[in-house]
Amino acid sequence: MQMIVLAVSLVLMALTALCFAAAIRSGGSARPADRSEERRRGLIWAMLVVGLVVTSVSLREWPHSVSAAAADQTVNVTGGQWFWEIDKTELPRDRPIVFNVHTADVTHGFGVVNESGRLLFQMQAMPGYVNRVQYVFDKPGNYRVICLEYCGVAHHDMITEFTVAAN
Amino acid sequence: MVEAKYDPQAGPVKVTMIIAGVVLILLMTFGLIMRLNQAALIEIEPALFYQIMTAHGAGMVGTAGLTGAAVLWYFMSRYVPLVGAVYNVFLGLFLLGVVLILGAIFIGGYAGAWTFLFPLPAMSGGLWTSGAAATFLLGYVSIGVGFLVMHLEVGRQLIRAYGGISGAMAWPLAFGKGRVEDAPPASVVAAMASTIFNVIGVVFGAAVLVASLVNLLVPGFEVDALLAKNMIYIFGHIFINASIYMAVIAVYEIIPEYTGTPWKTSRVFAISWSFVLLFVIAVYPHHLLQDVAMPAWALVTGQIVSYLSGIPLLAVTAFSLLLYLRAGPIKWDLASSLLVLGVAGWSVGSIPAIIDGMIVVNKVMHNTQWVPGHFHIYLILGEIAMAFGFMAWLVRDARKSAPTGTRMGGLDRLAIGTYLVGGAGFTVMFLVSGAMSIPRRWAVHAPEWTSQAGIASLFAVLVIIGSTLFVISYLRGLAGDKDA
Numbered sequence: 060m061q062m063i064v065l066a067v068s069l070v071l072m073a074l075t076a077l078c079f080a081a082a083i084r085s086g087g088s089a090r091p092a093d094r095s096e097e098r099r100r101g102l103i104w105a106m107l108v109v110g111l112v113v114t115s116v117s118l119r120e121w122p123h124s125v126s127a128a129a130a131d132q133t134v135n136v137t138g139g140q141w142f143w144e145i146d147k148t149e150l151p152r153d154r155p156i157v158f159n160v161h162t163a164d165v166t167h168g169f170g171v172v173n174e175s176g177r178l179l180f181q182m183q184a185m186p187g188y189v190n191r192v193q194y195v196f197d198k199p200g201n202y203r204v205i206c207l208e209y210c211g212v213a214h215h216d217m218i219t220e221f222t223v224a225a226n
Numbered sequence: 227m228v229e230a231k232y233d234p235q236a237g238p239v240k241v242t243m244i245i246a247g248v249v250l251i252l253l254m255t256f257g258l259i260m261r262l263n264q265a266a267l268i269e270i271e272p273a274l275f276y277q278i279m280t281a282h283g284a285g286m287v288g289t290a291g292l293t294g295a296a297v298l299w300y301f302m303s304r305y306v307p308l309v310g311a312v313y314n315v316f317l318g319l320f321l322l323g324v325v326l327i328l329g330a331i332f333i334g335g336y337a338g339a340w341t342f343l344f345p346l347p348a349m350s351g352g353l354w355t356s357g358a359a360a361t362f363l364l365g366y367v368s369i370g371v372g373f374l375v376m377h378l379e380v381g382r383q384l385i386r387a388y389g390g391i392s393g394a395m396a397w398p399l400a401f402g403k404g405r406v407e408d409a410p411p412a413s414v415v416a417a418m419a420s421t422i423f424n425v426i427g428v429v430f431g432a433a434v435l436v437a438s439l440v441n442l443l444v445p446g447f448e449v450d451a452l453l454a455k456n457m458i459y460i461f462g463h464i465f466i467n468a469s470i471y472m473a474v475i476a477v478y479e480i481i482p483e484y485t486g487t488p489w490k491t492s493r494v495f496a497i498s499w500s501f502v503l504l505f506v507i508a509v510y511p512h513h514l515l516q517d518v519a520m521p522a523w524a525l526v527t528g529q530i531v532s533y534l535s536g537i538p539l540l541a542v543t544a545f546s547l548l549l550y551l552r553a554g555p556i557k558w559d560l561a562s563s564l565l566v567l568g569v570a571g572w573s574v575g576s577i578p579a580i581i582d583g584m585i586v587v588n589k590v591m592h593n594t595q596w597v598p599g600h601f602h603i604y605l606i607l608g609e610i611a612m613a614f615g616f617m618a619w620l621v622r623d624a625r626k627s628a629p630t631g632t633r634m635g636g637l638d639r640l641a642i643g644t645y646l647v648g649g650a651g652f653t654v655m656f657l658v659s660g661a662m663s664i665p666r667r668w669a670v671h672a673p674e675w676t677s678q679a680g681i682a683s684l685f686a687v688l689v690i691i692g693s694t695l696f697v698i699s700y701l702r703g704l705a706g707d708k709d710a
Contacts, residue, residue, distance in 0.1 A: 065661035082551035178663035
């Protein structure tokens with residue numbers, strides 16, 4: 060996901076920059092743009108249509124959905140300055156896991172990273188709230204929990220691990 | 227239609243840009259120190275790192291706001307009789323705020339980040355005292371009051387001169403039968419919109435600052451953390467966006483001097499600024515996409531409005547500038563180059579920001595280095611480029627580079643080339659690092675992340691060199707001005 064996002068972003072950024080570069084290189088010699096307002100309207104409509112499609116596709120499945128069927132695989136996670144407490148450190152593979160994310164003090168960011176160092180998902184741990192996030196681990200191995208919301212002097216040291224079993 | 231008829235209040239604005247230029251270089255150096263530490267090329271204690279991070283964040287946001295306000299004040303003082311003393315009060319309160327913030331950080335040890343996320347200021351884990359946190363927050367209050375006073379004066383005068391908010395926003399043209407020739411100048415529309423949303427943002431900021439201050443004094447007084455976060459991001463998002471929207475006034479006012487074609491308030495321009503007004507206020511939930519306690523409709527709104535915000539920028543301001551560039555010869559000098567770069571950088575930077583505003587993407591990109599990646603693009607190559615362009619324009623006569631018939635000197639080319647390469651490389655390294663899941667705001671980086679920070683440091687040096695050349699050029703221009 061992240062590399063696709065990077066590639067799409069860089070391509071669109073480069074295209075935008077090229078529009079400016081081309082306009083600058085034209086040196087003002089381009090023909091007067093008598094259809095410019097028509098083109099502007101076209102751009103606005105194109106952006107609206109693309110936005111509608113992207114929004115529909117990206118929200119068709121609610122990214123924060125938590126299914127009731129996963130209730131038996133619940134893990135309670137508590138963040139605090141500067142530690143993580145997880146009540147289960149060995150989790151099953153290929154089953155939806157629901158994490159109930161709490162905090163003991165300030166706001167933290169519960170981020171789960173795989174063995175390749177890739178961030179899989181995250182959820183804010185906010186005072187007074189229990190935020191729930193669901194994930195299905197499809198590979199066994201050791202997963203790291205990191206803090207993704209700045210929480211004070213040892214923010215970068217808030218790291219712990221859990222294991223996803225092979226079976 | 228009221229045309230420019232007053233002499234601009236140049237003196238205090240020029241002083242402001244001196245302060246801003248010097249402070250920007252200092253704060254960029256703070257940024258370089260952080261990247262060098264993450265690259266393991268230098269070693270500083272985490273406590274000091276986070277203090278520097280707090281100073282860098284608060285300072286950069288404040289300085290961006292300061293330069294935007296200077297642009298706003300300078301050009302609006304050409305159209306309406308602004309009371310000069312108000313700007314002096316604004317600048318005085320800003321500087322008082324800076325002193326309080328720096329004291330809180332480097333004497334009191336405060337390191338709660340510029341976002342002062344409740345209840346972190348009161349729960350430092352022993353790193354700083356409640357007094358230091360309160361001093362930091364009072365510094366924000368001072369700056370906020372200064373902005374409020376400044377905006378109220380600008381708003382009051384625009385409302386009086388242009389027939390109310392409706393007239394200054396060109397609503398008769400946008401939504402009625404108003405004529406283009408009766409509409410206010412483009413910069414007035416931008417100034418009115420910026421004033422409205424920044425006043426709203428500052429009021430929300432003041433409310434959450436006061437609540438946080440009371441919490442520091444009376445710990446039993448608690449604020450709902452989610453409510454506080456909403457208010458902080460309404461304030462923070464609006465404030466930094468207002469900085470850019472105020473700075474773009476320089477583009478609307480200055481670029482026509484180089485093309486000979488006025489930047490008119492067309493119907494599409496007037497409509498787009500009305501949407502900007504709405505979007506800037508409504509988009510802030512895109513900062514809370516990982517807070518599932520938020521209503522789902524608010525998060526969806528954040529995603530949709532985040533995308534829609536790109537339309538006025540890309541299809542109106544950027545598109546119009548491209549038309550200007552293609553339709554007629556523009557005289558290139560340092561000022562015009564930096565102002566065009568500012569719009570280009572702002573446009574380019576909006577793309578990774580909009581993509582991060584999608585909930586599904588945000589789930590794996592939020593609070594990674596992707597986030598400083600996109601906001602550094604539209605600050606370094608956007609707002610700050612516009613501010614440097616405005617500085618260059620302020621001293622254009624002294625540099626013997628009048629808008630007609632000018633060419634960029636070799637040093638100008640070197641400065642802008644260095645700045646552009648440095649800014650592009652520095653920000654792309656953030657984006658690449660974000661895609662590699664490297665977290666933001668970590669004092670200590672894993673060994674496999676240090677090379678990215680090292681490369682970014684090299685580009686940061688180029689940004690600082692370019693910026694220093696811009697500021698030196700400005701100071702030399704001011705000295706020449708003085709001699710004249």
